[in-house]
Amino acid sequence: MFRKGLSLFLSLLFLSFSLDIKAEVDYKFIKDWSKFEIFESIKSKAEKIEKLKLEADKNKDAYAATILAYYYLNEEPQSVINAKINGYFSKGRSASIAEAYLGSAQYLYKNKHTLQVFRAPEYLGHYANAVDDGNVYFELGQLYLGRKNKFNMDINLKGMEEESLAWYRKSYEKGNLEGLYEVAMIYVNENFGKDYNDAVVLFEELASKGHLNSQMSLGRLYDSHLGLENDSAKSIKYYQMAKANGAENVDSQITKLNKRINCVERNEQSQNTAKILGVFLECATDTHILTAFKQKGGFKLN
Numbered sequence: 662m663f664r665k666g667l668s669l670f671l672s673l674l675f676l677s678f679s680l681d682i683k684a685e686v687d688y689k690f691i692k693d694w695s696k697f698e699i700f701e702s703i704k705s706k707a708e709k710i711e712k713l714k715l716e717a718d719k720n721k722d723a724y725a726a727t728i729l730a731y732y733y734l735n736e737e738p739q740s741v742i743n744a745k746i747n748g749y750f751s752k753g754r755s756a757s758i759a760e761a762y763l764g765s766a767q768y769l770y771k772n773k774h775t776l777q778v779f780r781a782p783e784y785l786g787h788y789a790n791a792v793d794d795g796n797v798y799f800e801l802g803q804l805y806l807g808r809k810n811k812f813n814m815d816i817n818l819k820g821m822e823e824e825s826l827a828w829y830r831k832s833y834e835k836g837n838l839e840g841l842y843e844v845a846m847i848y849v850n851e852n853f854g855k856d857y858n859d860a861v862v863l864f865e866e867l868a869s870k871g872h873l874n875s876q877m878s879l880g881r882l883y884d885s886h887l888g889l890e891n892d893s894a895k896s897i898k899y900y901q902m903a904k905a906n907g908a909e910n911v912d913s914q915i916t917k918l919n920k921r922i923n924c925v926e927r928n929e930q931s932q933n934t935a936k937i938l939g940v941f942l943e944c945a946t947d948t949h950i951l952t953a954f955k956q957k958g959g960f961k962l963n
Contacts, residue, residue: 723756759791795835
């Protein structure tokens with residue numbers, strides 16, 4: 662009866678926890694384990710804990726052990742019961758309880774003096790795979806890249822950047838567009854053996870799905886000469902997509918790009934030196950236009 666009731670209670674509690682993650686990307690770790698509605702007939706907190714200990718120790722109940730570990734982790738002085746916390750979470754992990762892995766990672770991170778803190782990401786990986794949630798995968802990508810994350814953990818994982826790419830990709834596979842966007846941005850800013858063309862492939866995939874930042878990134882890349890052939894028409898295309906998607910302050914950029922296209926076309930159509938000089942004087946304030954002229958074999962710029 663206890664196991665059935667406890668399992669139901671724990672399932673409902675963890676269900677609400679998981680929904681917080683999926684709906685709000687807000688990791689609200691449970692901190693008050695003294696409110697066990699299942700123990701309505703047991704009034705005192707001490708008696709409730711003793712009941713949990715009985716189930717965890719004598720009856721080897723992994724769910725009870727996991728609850729007890731969380732209770733000790735958040736309610737009791739750490740120096741007194743570290744061994745108990747580790748032991749109870751270990752029982753939960755042996756039964757493949759996802760939250761036991763999550764709690765183990767929290768426990769190790771709180772005890773930063775121990776070298777075992779570097780196992781925290783490993784436990785978080787087990788947790789992420791168990792809940793199979795794109796937002797959790799994304800936060801692991803953040804963690805492995807040394808960025809602020811919803812786990813509120815800052816662990817030096819230098820040299821494990823490829824792990825972050827793998828978690829970001831898993832995040833995208835579960836529907837989180839930001840995961841693939843971060844991969845593309847890493848290609849742009851940190852390379853990892855990739856180049857701008859690799860990033861553009863990812864940005865274009867995301868842009869076609871309405872991802873605003875990818876649309877803006879493509880607009881900038883095609884207008885930047887950063888490893889890509891300048892393409893004002895494509896730049897305009899993506900800025901217009903972004904504008905339709907809610908981006909602000911892109912009109913001036915679109916106007917400038919249209920002027921650039923107009924200048925290049927007029928330069929190509931000019932038949933005499935006077936007209937060419939007139940186009941030059943009007944358009945020469947934009948260095949990108951001068952570059953475009955040069956690419957088209959127009960003005961001889963020395």
